[in-house]
Amino acid sequence: MKFFMEPELHLLPKDLSIYEHQVAGHGYSQRCEQNPVKTKPQLLHSHDERCIYKPVQGAPKGDREIQFYREVFNEKVATCRDPDLAELRCLLPTFRGVHIDAATGRRYLRLDDLLADFVQPSVMDLKMGAQSYEPDASERKRSVELAKYEHRARVGFLVTGLRAWRQERQSYEQLGSGTGPR
Numbered sequence: 001m002k003f004f005m006e007p008e009l010h011l012l013p014k015d016l017s018i019y020e021h022q023v024a025g026h027g028y029s030q031r032c033e034q035n036p037v038k039t040k041p042q043l044l045h046s047h048d049e050r051c052i053y054k055p056v057q058g059a060p061k062g063d064r065e066i067q068f069y070r071e072v073f074n075e076k077v078a079t080c081r082d083p084d085l086a087e088l089r090c091l092l093p094t095f096r097g098v099h100i101d102a103a104t105g106r107r108y109l110r111l112d113d114l115l116a117d118f119v120q121p122s123v124m125d126l127k128m129g130a131q132s133y134e135p136d137a138s139e140r141k142r143s144v145e146l147a148k149y150e151h152r153a154r155v156g157f158l159v160t161g162l163r164a165w166r167q168e169r170q171s172y173e174q175l176g177s178g179t180g181p182r
């Protein structure tokens with residue numbers, strides 16, 4: 001019940017749908033698998049609010065992400081630990097608080113849907129940098145990340161997912177992690 005004591009927590013609205021334009025990230029691979037049992041929480045969408053609800057990840061990543069958005073979108077920029085963070089606002093979806101699903105206790109970040117104005121949007125998800133694990137990552141995490149794209153150290157980024165609308169075929173083309181320059 002700890003979460004209900006947080007001052008800036010709101011209830012998750014009803015009538016949310018699974019976000020159809022997610023191309024990578026947590027929960028995505030499971031969504032693509034044929035297994036009907038989905039244990040990972042999914043990115044949710046409110047068409048009317050033009051927002052997405054992104055599941056807060058486990059510790060420590062989830063709370064770090066909340067802290068990051070709270071600092072960037074803090075109205076009192078002068079009280080930010082790093083006022084330069086406010087310059088990131090124009091590059092990020094607007095953060096509109098943390099919501100909780102009362103039934104499960106799971107928390108969600110409410111963010112503007114960057115694709116709300118687009119019809120048949122094409123989306124590419126990238127991870128910047130030559131490495132995507134922390135210095136103290138487990139051997140397992142290292143090998144999972146290294147196996148995703150063998151040219152990453154040289155190319156300097158990884159394409160984690162790409163979904164492009166093909167007008168001539170009137171359908172989406174989907175490419176997964178590991179796509180990229182060779």
Ligand SMILES: Nc1ncnc2c1ncn2[C@@H]1O[C@H](COP(=O)(O)OP(=O)(O)OP(=O)(O)O)[C@@H](O)[C@H]1O
Pocket residue numbers: 021022023024025026027043052054093111112113114115123124125
């Ligand atoms: N505000 C948004 N508007 C539209 N689509 C979004 C938004 N946020 C996320 N997405 C979609 O969800 C995907 C995953 O988002 P994101 O990379 O933030 O998730 P993540 O689980 O933190 O991923 P990772 O841990 O791999 O960085 C994006 O590639 C995009 O398809």
Ligand SMILES: O=P(O)(O)O[C@@H]1[C@H](O)[C@H](O)[C@@H](OP(=O)(O)O)[C@H](OP(=O)(O)O)[C@H]1O
Pocket residue numbers: 024025026027028029030040132141
């Ligand atoms: O799509 P899935 O199957 O949920 O897979 C997750 C996805 O690849 C995330 O990008 C990754 O987090 P990071 O980008 O933070 O490494 C996470 O690693 P994790 O399990 O170590 O959190 C994976 O489990």
